[in-house]
Each structure stands twice: as structure tokens, then as C-alpha cells.
Amino acid sequence: MSKDHKPELRRSVTPWGSFSWGYSDVGADIFVGLGLVLGAAAGASNVAFLFAGVVYICIGLAYTELAATYPVAGGGQYFVLRGLGDIFGFIAGWAVLLDFTIDIALFAWSCVEYLTELIPSIAVGVHPWAHFGVVVLLVIGLCVLNIIGVRESTALNGFVSALDIVSESAILTLGFLFAFDPHLLVHTMLTSWPSPFEFMKGISLAIVSFVGLESISQAAEETQRPASIIPRTSVALILTILIFALSYSNLALGMQTWHPIPLDAQGHHQLLWQWLGNPDNNGKAVALIAQQVPYWGAIAALYVPVLGAILLLISANSGVFGSSRIAYAMASGGLLPSIFQRVHPKFRTPTVSLLVFTGLALVEVVFAALPSLDPGAASFYAQHFNGEAGIDFLGDLYAFGAATSYSFVFVALVALRLFDPLSPRKFKIPLNIPVTVRGERAEFPVIAVLGFIGIVAILVFTMITHPIGRVAGPLWIVFGIGLYFVYRKRKGLPILRSHKRDWRSEQVEILRRAGELELMDEYVANLKASDERRAAVKA
């Protein structure tokens, strides 16, 4: 074990802090996902959310187990690196990087959509250049804040999360108690059931509403007693997000509206879900549904757009912060060029990573905004990309990145269970089959396999239904692998094999730094017993 004194992150994140870190990221997703899914899956939106929600529970449980067992900042990329080796760790990290850059663009875009409820002049349909300009300014502003080292505090996350949970609970409670009509829900589902293609598209977009649980594992290195706290906060977060997603989708399909719904562009009457899912409104669906809730709706109309915009901005900021830190971590692990480790001499922040990945997010914003800015681009998009633009364009890529990285995390979980059975696991996914691997007793996680099948299905749905995702997503991965090969060859590092690491010493160090001394002792005792067994067999 190295005796060098390494800088350590301060462990100041409490149980509520850990919950709110995750909530401020994943809680914002429904503000974007609801309208997108309603627009695609129509009367089956609630079923689409349920399908994605079940997969999300598996993802959540996998992340909970891995983050509690390996409490380091790095999240999915670290788990895959450790479980499957360098090349797969790189691919998973590269896919997460794509997701984080889209996270910046998508949430900044959606933040402005919510603000248009209060400032209509910046709506895409009114002044597209003003909308584009505000989104670009927000992204640049977040980049500058991160370069000078200002990040949202745990206290701010906690405050906004608490306010949002109380607000959403009030909206949903009043909606279900006074305006929800199960008969209308059944009627809408029967009369507006989508085609299989639309349903698959809806499911692939519904996963957008559940991306971000990664934040809890990202903050694991700063969480007090992570092995104990992370499972508690993760379970609460998983259930909370699932409830909000199912509640909004069921309400959107089965709620009697408090105010009349405006006519559509052709002057026809439309139902609540049609109004929320149309391209003019799908970026601010939660604010619009809140207005329709009895009694509270008039007040909600004033503050929900602001609350949504703040939550979305925090989420966009977590994309700026997360992408730069993952790139930094990948560079430290020999997966990316060391230029991504370069820090600002004064502010000590990874400036190159911040500029590169925020710049990439700006490019994505430009591609998403082009059809609204230029009629020629609009006709090109209509011809080649089914006319997808704005948040449809960004959501498309977001689904690809999330599904790819989660697929690897499930495989990594299985590999780590089988090949690292000695690491103490304070939280274990239920439903396991006992097996013996290399003379050690291990447990094969059945739920990880089910989750893997589910997320691969979502990845396939994404490839089938998203014209941009199926081209740009794989191209991003291929480009990354090319970059990885060139870099590793130049550095004289193994290209397809992994760089040798002493995982045993690293695990002891991880548990020591986490303050999980009982687990560290248990791990050391497990190693000793295992070594003695092997020595006895050899003798």
C-alpha cells in the first residue's frame, strides 16, 4: 500500500445531502421526460414509464450495491473499469461523457422552456434566436462558474430538492384526490393506444426520466459512512422518482382539467395529454399539468416554472461538473490523454476538460436549434431525421448514451460479484444464485441479468426508433475507441489488455478513506482466509 499522502475529499455529505445530490439530478428528468413520452407513447405513456421504471429499479439497485461496496468518485466508469478492464471502462466512461454533455444541452434548453411560461418572448416559436441565445449564455455561464470553482452547495441542493418534493407531492396529492378519474384513464388508454413503433419510442424516451442516479455514486467519496448511508438514500430516491414518473403519467392520461385546454394549431379540441405532448409544450409539461390541478393550480402556475427552471439548471450544472470530473478521472487512469488532467493554475479546476465538454454541449445545442433558426435546415431534418429538433433531438442521443453505459454497469456487477467475492457488501441486490468461482464462494445476481435484458431492449428500441441516436451514438463510441487506440499506442500501454493494478491494496485504501473500518477489517480477514485456503490446496 502506498504511504504517500494523497489529497482526500472532505466527507461532509449527510444522508439528506446524499439523497438531495441524487434528487437534484434525477428529479429534474421528469420535467423533460413527461412531455417527450406523452408525445410519443400517447395513451400508453404510463405503461412506457412503468417499463422504464422497472429497468430503472434494477439499475438503481445495481448502483446502490456497487457504490456502497466501492465508494469512490467515478461512478459507473470506475465499476466497469474494475469489473471488465480498461477498454470496457473506457467505452462506459465515453458513453457517460456523451450523456453528460447532452445533459448540459438538454437541461439548459429545457430550463429556458420552463422560463418561457413567465417570459413568453424567449419561446422558440416566438423568437427562436432569443431562445437559442439564452440557452448558449446559460451553458457558457455554467462553464465559467465551474472554471472559477463555484459549484452548487449541498445546502442549495437540499433546499431546492425539499421544496420540489413538497411542491410535487402537493400537486400530485390534490390531482389524485380531486381531479383524477380512473374511468377517463382507462378510456384514454383504450382509445389512444399507440402503434408498436411509437410505444418503443416512448419507452426509449421514458428512460430519460430516470437518468442521474449516478450522482449518488459520484458523491460517494464525499459521503459519511457511504456503505451504510448510500443504500438508505438510494432506496428512498428510487421509490420517489418512480412514484413521480408514474403519478404524472397517470394524471396526464386520466385527470379532469380544472381549466379549458386551448385548441390546437388547426383549431381542434385536444385532450390534456395531447396538449402536454405537442412540440410547443413538451418542454414544459410539468408546469402545464400543475396549472390544471384543482385549488393549488393558480399558485402552482406562478412558482412551478421557476422551481422547474432552477432544478433543471442544477441538473445542467451537474453535467458540466460531472463530464469534467469523469474526463479527469479517465485521464488519471490512463484512459484519456493527460491534457484532460490539466488544471487552472489559479482556480485548480480541470479547465481543459470543462472547455472541451462544454464546447461539445454547445455544438449539440446548435444542432438542436438549427431547424428553428433556418428553414433550409428544417427541411433537411424533416427529410433525414423525422423532423426531430430541439429537445426531441437531444433526448434521442441522451437515451442512447444512458442505455449504453447502464448495459456495461450490469455486466460489471456480475463480473465483480464473481471475481471479487471477498469485498464485503453491506447492501446486496436480492435474488442470488450461490456459485463457486476459482475456489471462492460467490453469488450470481439474477436481477442484474433481468436489468441487462431490459436495458438492452431499451437500447434496441432507441436504435430502431431514433434516427439520430442510431447514427450519432455509435459514431461517438467508434470515434472514442479510435482516440483510445491512438493514445494507448503512443503511450506504449496495452491496447486491448488492461494496465496492471493492485486492486486488493486499492480496496483496503478505499475502505480506509471511507471510514468503513469494520468493512476494511472484514476484507483483510477475507483475503487472509482466502490466501490460507489457496496455500493449503497447493501444499
Next chain:
Amino acid sequence: MFAIRIVLALAMIVVGIVIIVRMFPYPIHETFTGLVLGAAMIALGAFRLYQIARVRQGQ
């Protein structure tokens, strides 16, 4: 603060029960998502009450 948390957890359970009761008369394949929602609300409410009870015991 505890009182507010307990009220929120209880409210969650009550709304979950209301949703299940209102969905119950309809065929299960049409209201399955609602039943899952109600069950998830009851589970979360109960989980929160359990956590609150543990914290209070600790104090």
C-alpha cells in the same frame, strides 16, 4: 420537523390507498400502472416511517 415528515409519509400512504381503491373496480390489465403506483406510494410511506422511527430511537 419530525411532525412534518410523519405527516408527509402518512399522506403518501393515504394517497396510495386511495389510488388502489379507486383503480380496483377496473380490469387489472387496464389499471396495472395505477396499482403499481399505489403500491409504490404505500411502500415509500412505510419506508419513511420506518426510517423516522429508527432515527427517533437513536435519539
